[in-house]
Amino acid sequence: MLYKYETHLHTSEVSKCAVSTGAEMARAHKEAGYTGIFITDHFINGNTTVPANLPWKQRMVLFAKGYESAKEEGDKIGLDVFFGWEYTHMPYAADYLTFNLGLDFLLAHPEINEMPFEEYARLVKASGGILIHAHPYRTADYIKFEPNPQVHLIDGVEVNNIVSNSPNNHNHLAWELARAHPRLIRTSGTDIHSAGNAGLAGMAFPYRIESNQHFVDALRAGEGYLIIDGENTDLEGNRILPNEEACSSSS
Numbered sequence: 643m644l645y646k647y648e649t650h651l652h653t654s655e656v657s658k659c660a661v662s663t664g665a666e667m668a669r670a671h672k673e674a675g676y677t678g679i680f681i682t683d684h685f686i687n688g689n690t691t692v693p694a695n696l697p698w699k700q701r702m703v704l705f706a707k708g709y710e711s712a713k714e715e716g717d718k719i720g721l722d723v724f725f726g727w728e729y730t731h732m733p734y735a736a737d738y739l740t741f742n743l744g745l746d747f748l749l750a751h752p753e754i755n756e757m758p759f760e761e762y763a764r765l766v767k768a769s770g771g772i773l774i775h776a777h778p779y780r781t782a783d784y785i786k787f788e789p790n791p792q793v794h795l796i797d798g799v800e801v802n803n804i805v806s807n808s809p810n811n812h813n814h815l816a817w818e819l820a821r822a823h824p825r826l827i828r829t830s831g832t833d834i835h836s837a838g839n840a841g842l843a844g845m846a847f848p849y850r851i852e853s854n855q856h857f858v859d860a861l862r863a864g865e866g867y868l869i870i871d872g873e874n875t876d877l878e879g880n881r882i883l884p885n886e887e888a889c890s891s892s893s
């Protein structure tokens with residue numbers, strides 16, 4: 643059996659564009675058979691509900707509300723909930739999923755809101771976090787297309803992003819980038835903004851993820867599977883059959 647996780651999820655408490663609360667997201671993923679979810683709301687440099695005219699600490703407390711809502715519900719219903727965020731690199735509006743850092747990191751580093759991306763990337767790494775370039779080739783009005791993803795600054799690439807199943811995500815280009823740089827971790831995420839879309843993407847592992855660090859270790863070890871269109875696939879995107887799953891988990 644594989645344990646499934648959503649890796650790219652927005653809540654309406656914090657992301658202006660999301661329509662479901664953290665608690666609703668937790669319930670929807672439990673029903674879809676997931677073991678856990680990573681909350682990755684738009685950071686306050688993105689499409690956020692968090693007001694700008696508050697002291698940093700209050701802004702960060704509000705920023706964690708979507709996670710807290712999901713976590714509280716997850717604890718009740720038996721769904722593991724982890725904290726992350728989606729950092730927007732201005733002026734390009736390129737987006738980076740940031741994992742393995744917590745609210746303590748955010749409270750300690752108010753400067754990240756204004757930082758050049760290169761400095762943010764170095765700080766995240768030095769602090770033990772990782773950066774996954776989300777939908778690196780998405781074209782949209784709000785994105786100033788960045789022709790050369792800064793591969794030297796990222797740990798991985800979201801090869802499968804399916805928000806609204808939009809062709810504007812150009813996932814095939816993300817796959818090309820990942821293949822050209824075998825060092826890069828590959829992830830899949832729904833970029834879910836509405837609970838009705840639960841179950842379409844994410845990552846699966848042959849064991850339960852115990853912590854953010856465990857998640858990062860599992861990704862780096864290449865022990866994950868991609869969930870694409872609701873099906874489990876290997877890291878090349880080839881569908882694995884249910885009996886192969888059974889074999890691999892019992893061996």
Ligand SMILES: [Zn+2]
Pocket residue numbers: 652657659660684689835
């Ligand atoms: Zn959004």
Ligand SMILES: [Zn+2]
Pocket residue numbers: 650651652728776833
């Ligand atoms: Zn997103």
